[in-house]
Amino acid sequence: MKFTTASFLAAAALFLGAMALPRFEEPPPESRSLDFSGVDTLRVDSTLQANVVFSRGAPQVSLPMTEDATLTVQREGRVLVIKATGRPYHDLQITAPIDLARVEGGNLSLTAKVPMQSLAVASTDQVDWEGDIAELQVRAARPASRCPHRDCYGGVNIEDGRIGQLDVSITAGVVILGAPDDVGTARLRLGPKARFTLSNATRLADVQLLPYDAAETPPAPAPETPAAPTKIAE
Secondary structure (H helix, E strand, C coil): CCHHHHHHHHHHHHHHHHHHHCCCCCCCEEEECCCCCCEEEEEEECCCCEEEECCCCCCEEECCCCCCCCEEEEEECCCEEEEECCCCCEEEEEECCCCCCCCEEEEEEEECCEEEEEEEEEEEECCCEEECEEEEEEEEEHHHCCCCCCCCEEEEEEEEEEEEEEEEEEEEEEEEECCHCCCCCEEEEEEEEEEECCCCCCEEEEEEECCCHHHCCCCCCCCCCCCCEEEECC
């Protein structure tokens, strides 16, 4: 195939035109400090995935603040509420203390950087867990519309970590035990559209299948105090 002078000039013009276009750059994440004093529950109100890391580091929340992003933090009694909107491919990054008692939200990815004593999780979507903990309780109330058939992907994924006692109740989807050898006892309550699977098992894991009761997956509790929310950041 021969290149003529005209085609070369046309290609050069296209290249120079592309170079002249303004480059789109993602804004750096904006971080805000969080105060967990007197707080036992973290509630994430967002459609974005929330990556919550439990550590002894300074608690904070961060999100790339594009022009369509919003981030607010407020207290409701003993509950710290984080509300966020943004682009679907952005994640909400949260650092929380290891003595937090409960996390509520939608798509939650939870990581314990240091061993924890206990944690209760209530989700309306996906839950991923990684890390060591003595007792982990997960309630995943996924809407039926998300799982029209029994073969529904997503649900509760216990990726890794030593867990003394695991208690999972799920309406629909799949419970994945990624390292069942490291789980002492797993008690699973599976809804009619839920199932479980074991990965990398070298022994018969202690998994107990218990009757599912929708009443055991309660909605998010109301604030303990009737006072109006105190706005922390906006």
